[in-house]
Amino acid sequence: MANEVLSAIKGKVLTSDGEPAAYVTVQIKNTGHGTLTDQNGDFLFKKIKPGHYTLQVSLIGYETLEQEVEVETDKVSHVSLQLKVSRNQIKEIVVVGGKNKYVVNNPSSSLRLQTPLTEVPQNIQVVTKEVLNDQQVFNMSDGVLRNVSGAQRIAHWNTYTRINARGGQLTAFRNGMNTTISPFSPLTEDMSMVDRIEFIKGPAGFMLSNGEPSGIYNVVTKKPTGIDxxxxxxxxxxxxxxxxxxxxxxxxxxxxxxxxxxxxxxxxxxxxxxxxxxxxxxxxxxxxxxxxxxxxxxxxxxxxxxxxxxxxxxxxxxxxxxxxxxxxxxxxxxxxxxxxxxxxxxxxxxxxxxxxxxxxxxxxxxxxxxxxxxxxxxxxxxxxxxxxxxxxxxxxxxxxxxxxxxxxxxxxxxxxxxxxxxxxxxxxxxxxxxxxxxxxxxxxxxxxxxxxxxxxxxxxxxxxxxxxxxxxxxxxxxxxxxxxxxxxxxxxxxxxxxxxxxxxxxxxxxxxxxxxxxxxxxxxxxxxxxxxxxxxxxxxxxxxxxxxxxxxxxxxxxxxxxxxxxxxxxxxxxxxxxxxxxxxxxxxxxxxxxxxxxxxxxxxxxxxxxxxxxxxxxxxxxxxxxxxxxxxxxxxxxxxxxxxxxxxxxxxxxxxxxxxxxxxxxxxxxxxxxxxxxxxxxxxxxxxxxxxxxxxxxxxxxxxxxxxxxxxxxxxxxxxxxxxxxxxxxxxxxxxxxxxxxxxxxxxxxxxxxxxxxxxxxxxxxxxxx
Missing domain, CATH: 2.40.170.20 (TonB-dependent receptor, beta-barrel domain)
Known part of the structure; x- marks a missing residue:
């Protein structure tokens, strides 16, 4: 048992410019072992038997990066993986706390999509929490719409928010769920719980649910990251x-x-x-x-x-x-x-x-x-x-x-x-x-x-x-x-x-x-x-x-x-x-x-x-x-x-x-x-x-x-x-x-x-x- 406990693989995943690649899937090929990198791009596999393995770095739908690693008895094998700049690989990385706080390259998992936003055949705009914080936005009626083309507020009674774009009212979603119960609900989300807001232009029922032809907005709430x-x-x-x-x-x-x-x-x-x-x-x-x-x-x-x-x-x-x-x-x-x-x-x-x-x-x-x-x-x-x-x-x-x-x-x-x-x-x-x-x-x-x-x-x-x-x-x-x-x-x-x-x-x-x-x-x-x-x-x-x-x-x-x-x-x-x-x-x-x-x-x-x-x-x-x-x-x-x-x-x-x-x-x-x-x-x-x-x-x-x-x-x-x-x-x-x-x-x-x-x-x- 000592060999299994002390033998391990420890590594870091970096983007092409040397930034930590956070929350990227790392798997040991042909085994049941897989994990996510943390906020610093680090990952660790414990209890690995000695042998020769292949690491895969990937997210669903994108190309993978592979690297060989040799695990020895009672030793921790260290490995560094740096993603090369390519059309798909560079877009699969979501860097948390990076230099750029206004750009998101991938949709949230609640949108169901596996494709980078640049390649999705639809206009999808993402308002990040960093933008919301810089503008001190409290709720959906409070300046969010300045961040999306064509969106405007029609009326609200401090309860719900009516947002119009492309000639119609955008349907309200939260975490990929249609929250509309009546024309005057739901209660607009407070921005303290919001991670991002995704505006999807045009019909989007195929991937979410029934929505207005003009589009929807999807409020994505904050989720655990595992970082204290x-x-x-x-x-x-x-x-x-x-x-x-x-x-x-x-x-x-x-x-x-x-x-x-x-x-x-x-x-x-x-x-x-x-x-x-x-x-x-x-x-x-x-x-x-x-x-x-x-x-x-x-x-x-x-x-x-x-x-x-x-x-x-x-x-x-x-x-x-x-x-x-x-x-x-x-x-x-x-x-x-x-x-x-x-x-x-x-x-x-x-x-x-x-x-x-x-x-x-x-x-x-x-x-x-x-x-x-x-x-x-x-x-x-x-x-x-x-x-x-x-x-x-x-x-x-x-x-x-x-x-x-x-x-x-x-x-x-x-x-x-x-x-x-x-x-x-x-x-x-x-x-x-x-x-x-x-x-x-x-x-x-x-x-x-x-x-x-x-x-x-x-x-x-x-x-x-x-x-x-x-x-x-x-x-x-x-x-x-x-x-x-x-x-x-x-x-x-x-x-x-x-x-x-x-x-x-x-x-x-x-x-x-x-x-x-x-x-x-x-x-x-x-x-x-x-x-x-x-x-x-x-x-x-x-x-x-x-x-x-x-x-x-x-x-x-x-x-x-x-x-x-x-x-x-x-x-x-x-x-x-x-x-x-x-x-x-x-x-x-x-x-x-x-x-x-x-x-x-x-x-x-x-x-x-x-x-x-x-x-x-x-x-x-x-x-x-x-x-x-x-x-x-x-x-x-x-x-x-x-x-x-x-x-x-x-x-x-x-x-x-x-x-x-x-x-x-x-x-x-x-x-x-x-x-x-x-x-x-x-x-x-x-x-x-x-x-x-x-x-x-x-x-x-x-x-x-x-x-x-x-x-x-x-x-x-x-x-x-x-x-x-x-x-x-x-x-x-x-x-x-x-x-x-x-x-x-x-x-x-x-x-x-x-x-x-x-x-x-x-x-x-x-x-x-x-």
Whole structure:
């Protein structure tokens, strides 16, 4: 036994430029032994019998690096492996904590893909946690979108975030799971638990689940790394903002098989608006057990809680024009009880690596969303001839949402002759229940509330009847889907040309008190072609389809047809400066059928009715997108993007609407963020940042007629300064440097409504790692 205990292989894996290659798979060929390198690129095999072995360094789907090693009795064999610069090998490495913090070369495992991003025939943009930290982003509504071409925020009520791109709302995902339970959920993720955010443009149902033809965003949460490290951060800011976060990462067992990650956050925050607050906490523990060298099990629990003022109080209203009220304006009162939201989820993941070529993953998640509170939306200006007296209205809004998701998929590769096959096949199932109780809309005060001279009198607020469980008093909406998919990426000419063929069969199921129970189903194909012009450059073409549920009813209680879509896209991708900088240029056309829009014609808000929806004929969206990110020169990290969007109604039952601009779009969006880090001298550790968001040709988000009332152009400049010294860091960010009145909104009948952003505001964060 002594020989087995003392004989070992110890080594290090480096990239071509001498940097540690972290979390790379190292295997002993033709044996059951395998491991991952740590953050420093080191690995160790214990209890190895004396003999001659071959080490393989690889990740699924990529070329391997092999090196011979001789193990002698009672000795530790040392080996150093350096990856050579080649089209595939250099892209398989994910370096943690490297010099470049803005570029990621590979998708997360939750995207199912085995191909480097440069070679994927689709526009996928990744926002790293380093970018989020530099910008001091707290949640999805807080500046994330400046990092992705064409993305813009339409509206939010401090609960969820509506993100539009390519003419439609991006579907919300977390760790590869569709988290949408209702149009107003889930609770947006706090960035303290987020490792990266992946924006996938165009239909992506083949690899994740049903999603909007415009695309999805996938929030990837932090997972255990096996490296003992901890970090605390304290933040203070404008509007009485106080925030603390903690990130704990390490091992729970001496043998390194049981790993953990714990992220916690607590926040107290007011707002630029009167009576508005947003207090929350989040707890996100993760446990990962390495059963053996090839098998692991991960359990992740997320608990988010928020207490805020009445939903809808962050909107302003006027009959005259947009932005003619101060940013502090609100229709709320100080005596309205807070709205409370508790969002919890459990994710379980089982992974088994059969060998270097085949891997099986099974995962399931349960999302639970509970809301208890109220909502406000006015009846209007009810006094004849007066455009200042607003009649406010309030109603209960309690909700309970439950979402069950299960997925199993197989990744693999094999050759048939000279053709390489990269396989993805799986099953995808989801079912959601959503109970909503809106109560009885009630007038708040009388019609003497003057928006230009508001007087807050704490009028009587109804005491909502919650004596029954919401399952008994709420309206229930059920819907779900079952699907299977398969994809083969065929590589020709030493994988220089890659042809993707895929298909997905989806069965949608609807259950509601209005629609009854019914199903619809469809097979959606996908064809892609990617060509490597050289080791750093690829051109691609993709055609795919979308098939998505359209739950709800029209004013005649008729079912809606499912939303379908076609996507055509051409693109060019390139890595520059040995992968420190990358660029993507894409040209696309999306055709969407059976789109739901508000049906104001058959809604009477004065009678307390909620808006019906109706289906349009067709929308066609064309555009060009450019994304640049990385170190343009050493120590200067940049995120630069531009999007041109031409979105129009191409068919409709009402000919007058044909040619109208699709709501919630901007003709031009251009964003830039730059961070310079001083790496030597007396100022070593200093960091300077600046960035802006610029939108031209904005169209209001929720309307559908010829009176778009375009929103004014949008320009916001932010800046920051920071310093890092060993384990200590400090960061100051100033948002809206020019102190501009910025907003988003739209018209509703003869009323303008909008939501104002804060004027100039600042945040200071202090962090310590140990």
């Amino acid at each position: 490290q901890k970090e605390f951060t304290l933040t203070v800011g404008s509007f009485e903002t106080y925030r603390a976060t903690g990130d704990f990462d390490g091992r729970l067992s001496k043998d390194g098989k049981l790993l953990y990650r714990l992220n916690v956050m607590g926040q107290l925050a007011a707002s630029q608006r009167n009576f508005e607050y947003n207090n929350r906490y989040s707890i996100a523990p993760v446990i990962k057990y390495l059963i053996d060298d090839r098998t692991s099990f991960t359990a992740e629990y997320t608990d988010q809680y928020v207490q805020m003022n009445v939903i809808g109080s962050d909107y302003a209203f006027s009959k005259r024009k947009y932005a003619d009220l101060p940013v502090s304006f609100t229709t709320a009162e100080s005596n309205i009880a807070p709205t409370k939201i508790h969002d919890r989820s459990l994710l379980l993941v089982f992974e088994h690596q059969f060998n270097a070529n085949w891997k099986f993953t099974a995962q399931g998640a349960y999302f639970h969303y509970n809301q208890e509170g109220s909502s406000m939306w006015p009846i209007g200006f009810t006094t004849a001839g007066n455009d200042s007296l607003l009649q406010r209205r309030i109603n209960m809004w309690d909700a309970l949402g439950m979402n069950k998701t299960a997925q199993m998929f197989l990744n693999g590769k094999f050759n048939t002759g000279s053709v390489q096959h990269t396989i993805l096949a799986g099953l995808d199932m989801k079912y959601s229940n959503y109970y909503a109780d809106y109560g009885t809309p009630t007038l708040l005060g009388d019609a003497t509330f003057n928006i230009y001279k508001p007087v807050y009198t704490n009028p009587s607020v109804p005491a909502w009847d919650r004596s029954k469980d919401i399952r008994a008093r709420g309206v229930l909406y059920n819907y779900g889907y079952n699907a299977g998919y398969v994809q083969d990426e065929l590589g020709f000419f030493n994988n220089k040309v890659r042809l993707t063929l895929a298909a997905r069969y989806t069965v949608n199921k609807y259950v509601s008190p209005y629609e009854g129970t019914y199903n619809d189903d469809k097979i959606t194909p996908r064809v892609g072609l990617s060509y490597s012009v050289d080791k750093n450059t690829s051109a691609y073409f993709i055609y795919d389809q979308a098939f998505m549920q359209n739950p709800g009813r029209d004013y005649q209680d008729k079912n809606f047809k499912p939303l379908t879509g076609d996507n055509l896209e051409f693109g060019l991708k390139r890595d520059w400066f040995n992968g420190r900088f990358n660029s993507t240029v894409s040209v696309y056309q999306i055709t969407k059928n059976n789109v739901l829009v508000a049906d104001n014609e058959h809604t009477n808000p004065a009678n307390g009715e909620y808006s019906y929806s109706k289906q349009t004929g067709q929308q066609q969206i064309k555009g060009v997108e450019v994304d640049l990110r990385g170190d343009i020169v050493r120590n200067l990290g940049v995120v630069i993007n531009y999007a041109y969007t031409d979105a129009q109604i191409s068919k409709d039952s009402d000919p007058k609407l044909v040619g109208n601009i699709v709501p919630g779009t901007s003709k031009h969006i251009q964003n830039t963020w730059m961070t310079y880090r001083v790496a030597q001298g007396v100022l070593n550790g200093l960091r300077l940042s600046a960035g802006y968001q610029y939108m031209i040709g904005r169209v209001a988000g929720m309307i559908y007629d010829k009176s778009e009332n375009p929103l004014p152009d949008y320009f916001r400049l932010d800046a920051g300064i920071g310093y890092t010294s060993n384990k200590f860091s400090i960061n100051l960010n100033v948002n809206n440097v020019f102190d501009k009145y910025l907003f988003t909104g739209g018209p509703s009948g003869d009323i303008f409504y909008w939501q104002a952003e804060p004027k100039r505001n600042a945040r200071v964060s202090v962090g310590y790692k140990f």
